[in-house]
Amino acid sequence: AQSVTQPDIHITVSEGASLELRCNYSYGATPYLFWYVQSPGQGLQLLLKYFSGDTLVQGIKGFEAEFKRSQSSFNLRKPSVHWSDAAEYFCAVGAGNQGGKLIFGQGTELSVKP
Amino acid sequence: SAVISQKPSRDICQRGTSLTIQCQVDSQVTMMFWYRQQPGQSLTLIATANQGSEATYESGFVIDKFPISRPNLTFSTLTVSNMSPEDSSIYLCSVALDNRVNTEAFFGQGTRLTVV
Numbered sequence: 001a002q003s004v005t006q007p008d009i010h011i012t013v014s015e016g017a018s019l020e021l022r023c024n025y026s027y028g029a030t031p032y033l034f035w036y037v038q039s040p041g042q043g044l045q046l047l048l049k050y051f052s053g054d055t056l057v058q059g060i061k062g063f064e065a066e067f068k069r070s071q072s073s074f075n076l077r078k079p080s081v082h083w084s085d086a087a088e089y090f091c092a093v094g095a096g097n098q099g100g101k102l103i104f105g106q107g108t109e110l111s112v113k114p
Numbered sequence: 115s116a117v118i119s120q121k122p123s124r125d126i127c128q129r130g131t132s133l134t135i136q137c138q139v140d141s142q143v144t145m146m147f148w149y150r151q152q153p154g155q156s157l158t159l160i161a162t163a164n165q166g167s168e169a170t171y172e173s174g175f176v177i178d179k180f181p182i183s184r185p186n187l188t189f190s191t192l193t194v195s196n197m198s199p200e201d202s203s204i205y206l207c208s209v210a211l212d213n214r215v216n217t218e219a220f221f222g223q224g225t226r227l228t229v230v
Contacts, residue, residue: 032216043118043206043223044157051216090156099217100145100210104157 002027004093004105012111013081021076021108023065023091032094033074034102035065039087047089050074061085086112116141116209118222126228127197134193135225137207142187145210145217148180151224152203160205163190197229 003026013019025031032051036044048059055067065076074091088109092102117140127133137146146163161169161182169182184190194201207222 034218036221041223044221046218046220049216049218094215095159097215098145098162099213099215100208100219101147101159101162102157102208102219103159106156 002031002093002095002103004091004103006089006091006105006108008108009106010109010111012113014113015083016080019076019078019081019085019110021089021091021110023074023076023105024072025074025091025093026072027093031074033065033067034092034094035059035063035074035076036090036092037061037087038090038107044090047076081110081112083112083114086110116143116211116220118207118209118220120207120222120225122225123223124226124228126230129198129229131197132193132195133197133227134191135205135207135227137190137192137209137222139188139209141211143209144187144212146184146190147208147210147219148182148190148192149206149208150203151206157206160192163192194227197227199229202227202229 005024034049035047047063048057050057050067090107091105095101095103119138121136148160149157151157159172160175161171163184165184181193204224206224208219210217
């Protein structure tokens, strides 16, 4: 069965510092991978997605993620964090052959220090 | 893209009662889903809302507790029945414009439910 693991429950970084959020997946075939962000009181917003092709994916708000099949990972990165990036980040994998159906990781809460 | 409106945005309910949450989409969509996000937890899929037929429930969720309707391609409801404090969660509606495996899912802002 598919699963997603986000090893870090909570991360704190200083504003302007780089960021990497970890995501590991378990899936037998080619995974369809997503990163979503949830700001307080808001719904989920898609940051980026990977289906095939170039393993380095660019997303919105300056985020990028790299798919590494050998490590079953899809880590999210940002070179310079802004205070407004403080939020909950969820990695997800497409579940089976049904579009839009997702399995989520536990989430990583990002705090940004001034 | 799709814009999703959920009502109510939040509610406080007495145990033993039921609450119906509405999900309205601004365009016709193929797939609609309901998720639960318990406090401090991730999102767990409750069911797929099928237009004109019974919803498809995930393991651990049953129709008697979470009846779902989807009368057309833009609207769905989720009812949380006979509520207990353990049902206190955020309930989110999600849609996909098509059934391709790589399609993006859009989310509503959620309904924050507190059961007292």
